[in-house]
Amino acid sequence: MTADNHPPDDTQSPDWEVFVRQLDSMRLSAPSDVETEAALRKVKANPAFSRRRTRWIPPMPAVAAAALLAVGLASWMAYRNRSPVPAVASIHGMFGTGVGARDSLTLSDGTRVIIGPLSSITVPADYGTTSRSVEVKGDAWFDVVHDAGKPFTVHAGNAAIVDVGTKFTVRSDDPAGVSVSVSQGSVSLRQMNTPVQQGVILKAGDNGVLRNGGQVVTRRGAVTDDDVAWLKGRLVFREAPISEIVSSMRKWYGIELEVPDRTLASRHITASFAGESPERVLEVIRLALGAEMERHGDTAVVRSAKGNMR
Numbered sequence: 001m002t003a004d005n006h007p008p009d010d011t012q013s014p015d016w017e018v019f020v021r022q023l024d025s026m027r028l029s030a031p032s033d034v035e036t037e038a039a040l041r042k043v044k045a046n047p048a049f050s051r052r053r054t055r056w057i058p059p060m061p062a063v064a065a066a067a068l069l070a071v072g073l074a075s076w077m078a079y080r081n082r083s084p085v086p087a088v089a090s091i092h093g094m095f096g097t098g099v100g101a102r103d104s105l106t107l108s109d110g111t112r113v114i115i116g117p118l119s120s121i122t123v124p125a126d127y128g129t130t131s132r133s134v135e136v137k138g139d140a141w142f143d144v145v146h147d148a149g150k151p152f153t154v155h156a157g158n159a160a161i162v163d164v165g166t167k168f169t170v171r172s173d174d175p176a177g178v179s180v181s182v183s184q185g186s187v188s189l190r191q192m193n194t195p196v197q198q199g200v201i202l203k204a205g206d207n208g209v210l211r212n213g214g215q216v217v218t219r220r221g222a223v224t225d226d227d228v229a230w231l232k233g234r235l236v237f238r239e240a241p242i243s244e245i246v247s248s249m250r251k252w253y254g255i256e257l258e259v260p261d262r263t264l265a266s267r268h269i270t271a272s273f274a275g276e277s278p279e280r281v282l283e284v285i286r287l288a289l290g291a292e293m294e295r296h297g298d299t300a301v302v303r304s305a306k307g308n309m310r
Helices: 015-025 034-044 062-080 225-232 242-253 278-289
Strands: 055-057 093-096 103-106 112-115 120-123 132-137 139-143 152-156 159-163 167-174 177-184 186-191 200-203 207-210 216-219 235-241 256-258 268-273 291-296 299-304
Touching: 112 120, 132 167, 139 152, 139 225, 152 167, 159 167, 159 177, 167 242, 177 186, 177 200, 177 225, 186 207, 186 216, 200 207, 200 216, 225 235, 235 242, 242 256, 242 268, 242 278, 268 278, 278 291, 278 299
Parallel strands: 055 291, 132 152, 256 299
Antiparallel strands: 093 120, 103 112, 112 139, 120 132, 139 167, 152 159, 159 186, 167 177, 177 207, 186 200, 207 216, 235 268, 291 299
């Protein structure tokens, strides 16, 4: 955090534009193993954790895997071969990403968007004419060009987020609700279909979560660079509930993580990953929980270690 309690803003650095241009070829790159090794050392140093190894069960038949790969490659090739869209063009439709992928686009008004893994943004055909609103599912970062006459609005889940000239991230599938983290400027967060005056103002450094019941919970000055780590392909968990781990494993690795044991499901995990393989990530999760794990194709089931069962 900087002295004025605002999170670091890497988007102002000269390298940022290069980073955005290279997103198309940065599909879950693997820059380093250092952070995961550190996490592994920490969990292995705790004698309370089980040393049982993960038991791997053979994945789906090769034919089925090949079919899924063919579908994925076809979708990817269609995406890669799409015609370039000039930044000033009026683009509309739904733009999405696959597992572990990120992408960027610039709207007709100059607003920049980066979409997280397994996420999408829908831009209506009339965007920029009478209003500026988009719909987000998953993770997205916005650098909004302010226009007081046409406020920029993001619809995510049951939330409406209105820009007041800012940079912010939205996570629509946060287990707690719709999460908004502001890195610059301010936004108004409220439940959809409620009066504008009921919106809660979030300023730079603030995080707000619109819970499913409609209540906005704020954490003033709580946002750090960890909240936007996913922009550079890093997964950072800070006392994260298992539900958040499950969601991230699905988006970044295409793995369905199942934790049927209620005791394990109530645990929290702190760890950081930067491009590690799914096997390495699952092993850290297993060690952190002191559990056993079985993998059936794209499903990983975590259960209490037999020695820990009463």
